[in-house]
Amino acid sequence: MSVRRSLFLHSELRRRPHDLLRSMLAQVDPATPPNGPDGPVATLERRVASLLGTDEALFFPSGTMAQQVAVRIHADRRGRRAFAAHPQCHLEVWEQQGYAVVHGLRFQPVGDRHRLITLADLAAVAEPLAAAVWELPQRDIGGVLPEWDDLVAQTTAMRERGAAVHLDGARLWEAQTYYQRPFAEIVALFDTAYVSFYKGLQGVGGAALAGDAALMAEARVWRRRLGGDVYDAWPLALTALHGLDTVLSRLPAHREHGVAIAAAINADGVARAFPDPPQTPIFHVHLPIGPDAAMRAADALLAADGVELFGRVRSAPDPDRCSFEVSVGENAMDLAPDEVVTFLHELLRRAT
16 A cells, blocks of 8 residues: 555655665765764764753664663662653553563652643652653653643652653654753753654654763663664664754644644544644544544555555544544645545544
8 A cells, every 4th residue: 555645753655765865865975984973973962962952962773772771870870770750651661661671670650641740649659769751742641741840840859859850852852842942951851861863853763862971971881781882873873863954943833733733623523632732743633433443444545545644543441432643744744634634534434
């Protein structure tokens, strides 16, 4: 099935090797070295550290590895093994408990799994913590963000308790469009921060962990121990640099388009977009059909019209309902809000 138009961030439309290789060529000239201080990886690390206002940023092949390293270092420094985070944080839901299996760490879920963490939730944790982790935005509950004053109060409270504070900033680039503050001001609330290069920036992979020089020195050791010290990582770095050059400045427009799409969906009533309005380019669309019916209808819509609304759906307690994530990127910018509504009507028609 050929994808011609897509609302799905990770659609093949933005990940076809031919197009990605052309974008890499635009980043280099014949004299560009593969490695060393003038190579793409070192250039990327310096640029990210400057954007985030940290001493250094260290390239990792994956965010999974970067975040485990950050929490492990915080735990070893404090002699504590537990870290706290939202019940649906990425480390727990998507990484097969690598923090426990590889590092012997213990996860303390905080708060309601369907709502943001509150200061009261954190105060209720009695166990001494090595670290607390904030995912900005909280992807699995709709891409929602705490208000700035709440975030400041929460990070300050955990520091006062002796815990490190770590930012899961896989989508920090998108979160900044809501906070309207420099990246460095957001990251300054945290001891360490991780950012991704293949989500909002639309690279092919890779991540960076940022922090002070002493912590980054320890992180380099752990990167080597875990097999992440990739000698020729320059292809990943080139697509990340391309994203910083061409996509980062577009993210406010992505957010505005996402807000318009969500408003059109809610005004029509064909489905429900949450949050209303979206805080970032990320939101969820809740459908009045079950997940199996939704996937069958989506496959039929793609085969007939070349339109891809989502990559997967999320089940709900009600078996006759489900949802999917919208993360507006360049893929979605040529899909007008009323067109999205039309395609949702067609999806529901095909599901019955």
